[in-house]
Amino acid sequence: MFNLITKSDSNVKNDVLSGITVALALVPEAVAFAFVAGVDPMIGLYAAFMMGLITSAIGGRPGMISGATGATAVVMVALVAQYGVQYLFAAVILAGLIQILFGVFKLGKFIRLVPYPVMLGFVNGLAIVIFLAQMGQFKVFDTLGIAHWMTGSQMYVMLGLVLLTMSIIHFLPKLTTAVPSSLVAILAVTFAVHGLDLEARTVIDFVRDMLPEAEKATATLAGELPSFNIPMIPFTLETLYIILPTAVIIALIGLIESLLTLTLIDELTNTRGRSNKECVGQGVANTVTGFFGGMGGCAMIGQSMININSGGRGRLSGITAAVVLLAFILFFAQWIEMIPLAALVGVMFMVVLGTFEWASFKILRGANKEDAFVLLLVTGVTVAADLAIAVIVGVIVSALVFAWKHASNIFARTHIDEENWKVYELEGPLFFGSVGNFKELFDLENDPQDVVIEFKNSRIWDSSGIDAIDGLADKYEAIGKKLHIRHISPECRELLVKAQKYVEMNINEDPRYHVVADKLA
Template sequence: MLNFFRKRSANLKDDLLSGLTVALALVPEAIAFAFVAGVSPIIGLYSAFFMGLLTAIFGGRPGMISGATGAMAVVIVSLVAIHGVEYLFPTVILCGVIQILAGIGKLGQFIRMVPHSVMLGFVNGLAIVIFMAQFGSFNTVNDAGELTALGGPALYMMLVLVAITMLIIWLLPKFTRAIPASLAAILVVTGLSLAINKAAPESWTAENQPHAMLTVGDMLRTNTTASATKEVKAKLGETADQEAIDSAVAAAIEAEGGISAGLPKLYFFDSQYEFLPPMNLATLWIIFPFALTLAGVGLIESLMTLSLIDEITETRGRGNRECFGQGLANVVSGLFGGMGGCAMIGQSLINVNSGGRGRASGITAAVCLLLFVLVLAPWIEMIPMAALVGVMFMVVIGTFEWASLRTFKKIPLSDVLVMIVVAAYTVLMHDLATAVIIGVIISALVFAWQHATHLGAEVIIKDDGSKVYQLHGPLFFASVSSFKELFDPREDPDEVVIDFYFTRVYDQSGLEAINGLAEKYRSLGKRLHLTHLSPECRKLLDKAGDMVEVNMSEDPQYHVATDRLG
């Protein structure tokens, strides 16, 4: 990874400035993900506020940014489409409760089980996803109200401003760190954009596009127009006349009202929602599968982000506390009519790159976002998308693990496969949580396959005629077949000893293999002894009770594996 995120100590000035930078980048992201989820942009903005504020205060990773995310939006969209937005809020609340229980149950520590190859694939896939997502900012609408790619001089000027943004972010830290490079780039490019829009001739503008340079406000109107047009055509069919479409679009734009709104209020006191779902088992049956999926997706993405920020800043977050903080934020977000969310990797990297290390950076980002919604909406809508796209492109460059491309020939083929699968699934399906789960499963299967062949035995014949099998390697479900092949009950003497000094029994499959072997020797009138069992192995055998009947010989005190080594 490029050294954009060098280790820096936390200070209040950096936290405040980086928080402001993150807040500017949060606005279009929250709006875009709200459209993906099929809800109002204001719901996305309120969700970003509550998620960002509460996780900054109660979460386990200072400097990490949370908000409305695409991973959660793709789960929410089907719920809203089938049951309506009124079912969204209790679903988000239940999601938060599940995450709180996960934190109390200390499930956050399981993130340590994610292999490094999975992390590399996740990071590289994420960088590609962030890169591809920026192309949506180059869209406008045509006469038919459909999204179309920006073209002509407006596109060329936008690309120039994107390049200027990236150049400022790259060069400014070489001269001064008094102000975050991303914030300086946004301010400079916003000024250039305003000048270009004022001076641009009519020939530069795209169809139905009032500005030469697309701004945050333009993006909101573009998405609203496309969404309203699609909805009208879905209801009336392709026969819908242009007057009906124009009327629906005008009504939708007026209803959205930009990003300006008042203070959020509890959703069950909000008159805009037609009804409240009854709090009964039928409702629980509807929302529970969605809530469980949201909780899992949110926790996996948040804990992966936590691990990434840990690696970048060379510090360590607290996974269990992060689970609790995410859960609390989702509960409050749901109560106030939000769509919930989780950690946002792109915004977290912007924060880290801008010097944000403490909780004040996340709090500042959330508070500034609320101020944008309450009083500064007209100013925020003037920010050019080119500046925000340039910032995100620099995040992509800093996120992608370029060194991994040079190590393909130096690491095991299985690790390369895991990296490619995780990255490819992330890019193709845009499902970060499932990509991580698939990567962990593949890594576990590879580990089991490799260690299944590592079980062997050294055979010793003692003076008294007894035979000792000194095992080497782990005994678990994958190595059971190898274990059985080591023994020859018919040809062995009457007294046989299995020495477990160099091995351990890990699961019920191993216990059953031992029991089956003991039965074979017993049926032949021979005795099988087990020696040098570790305390964990003895505990497994004791717990199995009558399920396993073996003769455990009394051992002196040997040096065997303990919990500290396990």
Template sequence: MLNFFRKHSGNLKDDVLSGLTVALALVPEAIAFAFVAGVSPIVGLYTAFFIGLITSIFGGRPGMISGATGAIAVVVVGLVAIHGVEYLFPTVILCGLIQMAAGVGKLGQLIRMVPHPVMLGFVNGLAIVIFMAQFGSFKTINDAGSLIFMEGPALYLMLGLAGLTMLIIWLLPKITRAVPASLAAILVVTGLSIGINQFAPESWAAENQDAPLLTVGDMLETNTVAKATADAWADMGADADPAMVDEVVAAATAEGTGIQAGLPKLFFLDDQYEVFPPFTWATLWIILPFALTMAGVGLIESLMTLSLIDEITETRGRGNRECVGQGLANVVCGLFGGMGGCAMIGQSLINVNSGGRGRASGITAAVCLLLFVLVLAPWIEMIPMAALVGVMFMVVIGTFEWASLKMFKKVPAGDLLVMVVVAAYTVLMHDLATAVIIGVIISALKFAWQHATHLGAEEMINEQGGKIYQLHGPLFFASVSSFKDLFNPREDPEDVVIDFYFTRVYDQSGLEAINSLAEKYTNLGKRLHLTHLSPECRELLSKAGDLVEVNLSEDPQYHVATDRLG
């Protein structure tokens, strides 16, 4: 289904227009993730700007969009709740430094080790998570300050306009590609929404809080009131007076619930924050676990997104450069009071679907987002959530690998298990990074189990009466037992040759097994000759001295992948 995205070729016009489309979708996402993290909505918007801009310039994957994400928000919410937002910013800076160190250390190339079944499970699980996340847009707030699902005409109207958005995105490319379909759909549905909200019957408007169709501004107000209400009840207890709770909520929302901000400031120069934590070892031990978790989760999600965009665009990003770019973005983001972020898979797919292929698309998205915050906030608040939901539903359709549903009877059971486990963990726990790690571990164990018994040997007698064991299969920790069972030192002749031409020693366990076998032959007064050994193995076995013969003239030259494209 990823072919859905491959129909576009990149150019500057497409990059700019797709960047504008992405910026419109970034606003509610950044605000929503800020609420998850327990920080001000403007912190999420600043984060999306800094992370998006810097990674677009210095990152390793043109066309990929980064910003404030739910994965990072889930990590930092505990830190903010326990120690306060003042501890967040040094944590984000430390996270960025760790990510930059990972890039300099060439760890970005480890993404090549992710097996295809893990990628399929990741993609399918991600599509389901994105789909389920849209349900929150169908909620409104009741008189008690709680979020409830829409009902009646408001729900039908929301679904209808979301369906219209999807129809435009599907149909418009068949007519013209002059304008990204997602942007055109958002503009058309926004126009309809304004008309509906303005000319709706008075009875309907009264039942739906003067706005029968929810907009970005309504979503911001709904989340603000719901959070203020929940915090008030938590602080005052279950026996609190509802009137007092209402007073607290009114005070929390007195300054307005819309997008209100100026230019970002360095966090230590911002008067709204209290005294910052001292630069001591105690502070470091508090923020280090959070910083390490943020760095790991951010890099895994970013590198997995990079691989996905590589597959979609049939190009290749640079993982190590992306690590450095993400780290630099988080350092700057932390300095300016941001919550930290990483690659945004949904927005990246919107960008690719809209024709964004170059760095200009991400730069445009970040700059437009800042302009929305500073200048055009009232207009952005008029965008209906139905339009953004429709765009994300099309992302879900394009992301899900529908062909994988036909693989259940065609792929090995082990690969199928990996796909299902990764997808299920992603959906149930909403933890993409851990899901990928679990998938890689299961795949590695499956590989080790399958190849543990694949080691064998052909036995031959040479002209001098010596015995030759020509090995076939990998020698590593799981196959050591099979390797030892191949030999009978007591019954073998005086001269024994082990030929490694068709095998390779992969780890320390294999090397130690060879050395142990050599010692057995030595103790019996027999000569063991090893040929076609790799340089690493020759170095380890050098202590065997004259009893181990390595035929250098017959040894092949082994080549490994370089870091040039990392």
């Protein structure tokens, strides 16, 4: 419905112009997330610069933008409030080291286990979160610091500028793709506001709203180069106990959000990122950021979508965004402070339209109610709680739904062979979910003296299946009947305890597969 993704390949011009667009959109986001974490705005801006530069240079997904994010910022609040910002820097360094280990041990590949409905729910929930986050820009603060919705001409001007921004982004590519439409929209709206002297809130107004009254007059986004500092904390086990829980959560949330964003960009661009390399890239970026006074972060899906939509495909786009952001901080802060918030809100609204997976409505109308439930669940949890929690919940629920659906897929065909033995030819997987149905397949009292369980068309998946076979063998032995087990893997034979002596080995026909069990761990 809304095909906002530019299909052009990477080139220098597209990457540079797209990077400038992203840099403009990074400023208010980084400032906002710094306030969420309870730290100085410069700490958020430094994180956006260093995270973006390092992950773009060495990460596993060209074109993806990283920086300070809300998902990681909310985790930092308690640590900063209780122990101070130096402990935050130490936690970010430790989180980076954990992420590097994830990449070194190639754990990034597990992102492939995220089911499609969970991915759709994540994307849709994130689009809603981005949309709701922009609603705060339609509020103003009174002298008591209380937020109120805009009214009258101020609201009309805001809405008009947002619609103008969205219109330029939508229609300009139909005329020319020489420059990113988002960049043109931001510049056009900025010139319109200041040229016509319109009443519109700017980036510096947003910063002032976040500061105490005494600091509003001197508020600025101008800064200096970040400097290397070792966190000023005691290097003791007690300090490790303090920062470790926060570091682990930052690392996991950062990787989940980054790898899901990587997967989304892969789908949009028909390319393939490297998840383990991205884990290392995110880890190195967080580690360096912690030493240079940044709050850390992860991939930013909103800014990544702006980049992809503007034609940014290569590493140069992210590097340009980071370098231009630093240039803004050092030399051009007064220009960035003049940008109307309405222009950035309009850009983000177009990101929402491009991010939301409108095709998911087909799933909701389809016959597969389980997928529809998972999609809605993940979307709801993403909006109400957190992206990482939503994905974890979605994966768990999807696994349970899968197990429930396959639990009833085990059955047996029975016949009496020429030796008057009863043969149970199993069909379907034997695992923890199907053990109950497996046990009900057998008629122990009425079975003949010799019983065969044929696993040629079945497979044992876990130790629950092994224990079920052992239990069945024990019952047949108790009533004096002889059991024969055919066509199970050598590993299954090794794991069996009571039924091992009943297995008939056939080296040429027995299958070879592994079983998930603790006994061989």
